Amino acid sequence: MATWTVIDEQTVYHVESGGDLRIDPGLLGWERKPQGLCKGDVCIPVPPGTADGPMEAAEVARLLGRPLEVDATERVGAFGASASERAESLRTGLAPDFTLPDVNGVLHRLSDYRGRKVVLYAYASW
Amino acid sequence: MWQAIHEELGPLGLAVITVAIDRSPDDARPYIDRAHATHPSLIDTEHRVADLYNMVNVPTVLWIDEEGRIVRPQDVHYVSTEFASVTKFHPRKPLAALRSWVRGESEAYPGDPIADLKLASDADQRARAAFAIGWHLAQQGNNEAAERWFQRAGELAPHDFNIRRGSMPIRGIDPAGPAFFEMVGDWVSKGNAYYLPLADTASDAHDFEVEPVEQLSPEEVRRRILENG
Numbered sequence: 001m002a003t004w005t006v007i008d009e010q011t012v013y014h015v016e017s018g019g020d021l022r023i024d025p026g027l028l029g030w031e032r033k034p035q036g037l038c039k040g041d042v043c044i045p046v047p048p049g050t051a052d053g054p055m056e057a058a059e060v061a062r063l064l065g066r067p068l069e070v071d072a073t074e075r076v077g078a079f080g081a082s083a084s085e086r087a088e089s090l091r092t093g094l095a096p097d098f099t100l101p102d103v104n105g106v107l108h109r110l111s112d113y114r115g116r117k118v119v120l121y122a123y124a125s126w
Numbered sequence: 127m128w129q130a131i132h133e134e135l136g137p138l139g140l141a142v143i144t145v146a147i148d149r150s151p152d153d154a155r156p157y158i159d160r161a162h163a164t165h166p167s168l169i170d171t172e173h174r175v176a177d178l179y180n181m182v183n184v185p186t187v188l189w190i191d192e193e194g195r196i197v198r199p200q201d202v203h204y205v206s207t208e209f210a211s212v213t214k215f216h217p218r219k220p221l222a223a224l225r226s227w228v229r230g231e232s233e234a235y236p237g238d239p240i241a242d243l244k245l246a247s248d249a250d251q252r253a254r255a256a257f258a259i260g261w262h263l264a265q266q267g268n269n270e271a272a273e274r275w276f277q278r279a280g281e282l283a284p285h286d287f288n289i290r291r292g293s294m295p296i297r298g299i300d301p302a303g304p305a306f307f308e309m310v311g312d313w314v315s316k317g318n319a320y321y322l323p324l325a326d327t328a329s330d331a332h333d334f335e336v337e338p339v340e341q342l343s344p345e346e347v348r349r350r351i352l353e354n355g
Contacts, residue, residue, distance in 0.1 A: 005262060007255075007258045007259065007262060009174075009177065009258075010172035010173070010174045010177065010258065012262065066251075067248065067251050067252035067255045068255065069252065069255040069256045069258075069259055069275075069278075071259055071263070071271065071275065073271070074259075074263060074268065074271050076259050076262055076263065077259075078255040078256070078258040078259045078262075079255065080177075080251045080252060080254045080255030080258070081177060081251055081254070082248075082251060083245070083246050083247055083248045083250065083251045086177070086178070086180065086245070086246055086251065087245045087246070089178075090179075090180070090196070090240070090243050090245060091240060091243075093195050093196060093239075093240045094194050094195055094196070095179075095188070095190045095194050095195065095196050096178040096179065097194075098174055098175055098178060100145065100168040100169060100170055100174065100175070101151075101168065101169055102166055102167055102168050102169065103151045103154060103155055103158050103167055103169060105151075108143070108166045108168055110143070110190075110194075111194060113141045113143065114192065114193070114194050115192050116139050116140065116141040116192060117139055117140045117141065117189070117190070117191055117192060117227070117228055118140070118141045118142075118143055118189070118190040118191075119128075119131070119140060119141070119142050119143070119187060119188075119189055119190075119224070120143050120145065120175075120179075120187065120188045120189075120190060121128060121142065121143070121144045121145065121185060121186075121187045121203075122144075122145045122146075122147055122170070122175055122176065122179075122181055122184055122185060122186045122187070123144060123145070123146060123147070123157070123184045123185045124146060124147045124148050124153075124154075124184045124288075124292060125146070125148050125153040125154060125156070125157065125295075126148075126291055126292060126294060126295055126301035126302070
């Protein structure tokens with residue numbers, strides 16, 4: 001067993017796992033129930049005979065429809081958001097909410113600005 | 127500058143929120159201080175907003191209404207003439223459109239903003255996962271391993287310059303140097319555009335005739351940006 005870094009979109013976790021990355025789906029917010037992997041009202045069936053407990057990361061990614069990239073040497077795995085989930089979110093027409101710090105570390109949430117028109121301007125020093 | 131917009135249109139109900147897609151507050155601070163910004167100036171070190179809104183380059187702007195609905199999809203706007211001689215983006219049409227929208231005189235976009243949003247492909251999202259690994263490894267100082275992941279991310283999403291150029295500083299590559307120009311040159315030579323401004327407020331020669339801009343060298347642009355307060 002060794003310590004792996006598992007990145008869920010942009011959040012970093014550290015988990016113990018063997019050579020092939022196995023994770024508790026709870027790490028990604030999904031609970032294993034008789035119906036399968038469940039989050040809120042959604043359940044995704046798992047293949048019959050899938051043991052309880054940690055699941056192969058690749059299998060979790062496949063079931064959730066999310067891209068998984070793994071560096072087995074450095075023991076880092078990253079689950080990206082699925083393109084269809086991002087598309088569904090944007091197609092609602094609502095601007096996805098987020099919370100970020102300002103340059104002084106104070107957190108701001110986009111939805112705090114409801115009631116005003118917002119210009120969201122992304123830039124960089126590069 | 128966005129601070130001037132914030133001061134002019136804030137009383138009319140506009141909130142300007144800037145997001146620096148940079149690796150630390152220290153990278154963004156010169157820009158924020160130089161602008162004497164009093165609007166929210168946020169730092170997005172993990173490229174979260176880029177992922178949520180499928181932003182592939184900077185600057186990218188989106189407009190959102192009072193109900194939190196996207197009313198103008200991803201666009202490229204500059205709101206000052208200061209660097210227009212170098213960027214080739216003139217503020218004239220963006221400013222007119224912005225003022226008109228905020229004043230309630232016109233729609234934010236002459237089309238369906240949701241239908242015209244640029245959406246990420248599966249490969250684009252895989253590239254973001256690969257980038258996240260590279261980013262994590264680079265922050266750990268594991269540069270050799272990080273480099274492989276940045277290469278992979280760039281191959282998966284060659285149009286994503288938040289990835290291909292945004293990774294340059296942490297890789298020790300000058301993002302305004304030869305490697306950058308070679309990358310853009312290669313991209314453009316294949317018939318691609320580096321920026322994709324929306325048509326209704328895109329700059330044209332007439333803008334530059336009607337409102338001439340100060341001619342600056344790229345070096346002067348960098349000097350002005352890095353000179354703090």
